[in-house]
Amino acid sequence: MCERIRVLFLDRDGTINKDLGTYVASREDFVLIERADEAIASARAAGFRIVIITNQAGIARGIVTPGQVEDVNLYLNELLAQKETFFDRCYYCPSHPKYPHPEYDRFIDCRKPSPRMVEKAIEDFRAEGLEVDLGGSFFIGDKMIDVECGQRAGLRPILVRTGHNEEAICLEHGVLPEHVADDLYQAVAGYILPSASR
Ligand SMILES: [Mg+2]
Structure with a gap:
């Protein structure tokens, strides 16, 4: 008998973290968006698992290494520890169709908007019961x-207005999220947690 869990895929x-217009190669490049740590802490306190799903094509482009991506992720968990929380795991896609790479091309199907990384996370959870x-x-x-990616994976998609804020682009293409929030904190505290308790 499987235990059912709810997950926040991020x-x-x-x-x-703030999108500084370049690939995040070091801890110095990684700056949390205000209250993003609190958002993760409150989602976890409400019972959500936290999984990060990220395209990191800087790897195929030779701009960042997998080791750097993993060190930045470690740093994120160190920052989250200050709020007594953590993320469970991170899946990243190193490939890019415009930058062929002998080592990474086999992962090209994982690149968002493909739901493959979410599906892999679901499979990995299932293997743990x-x-x-x-x-x-x-x-x-x-x-x-x-x-x-959220839609294709059967999840409830939420767009945030931080980073690239593609609200207008989504509208233009008819790719409509369930909700649009100013930032991650508002998405969690203002939408997910109130609707989950209803
Ligand atoms: Mg982004």
Whole structure:
């Protein structure tokens, strides 16, 4: 018998940390968006698992290394520890269709808006006896690809106005999130938690 869990799937750059217009290669490049840590802490306190789903094509482009991406993620968990919280795991896609790479091309199908990384996370939870409740789980990001990825994975997509803020682009393409929030904190505290308790 599987335990059912709800998951907050989060884009990273532009959603949790400020999008500085370049790939995040070091801890110095990683600056939390205001109250993003509090948002993660309150979602976890409400029972959500936290999974990060991020495109990191800087790897295929030779701008960042997998080790740097992982060190930045470690740093994020160090920052979250200050709020007595953490994220469970991070899935990142190193590939980019315009930058072929012998080592990373096999991951190209994972790149958002593909739902493949979310599906992998769900499979990994299942292997641990945990069944993700899709209808009670969300995908939050700042780009249209995040909304589309959430939709394709059967999750409830939320767009945030931080980072690239692609609200207008989503409208233009008819890729409509369930909700648009000013930032991650507002998405969690102002929308998800009130609607989850209803
Ligand atoms: Mg982003």
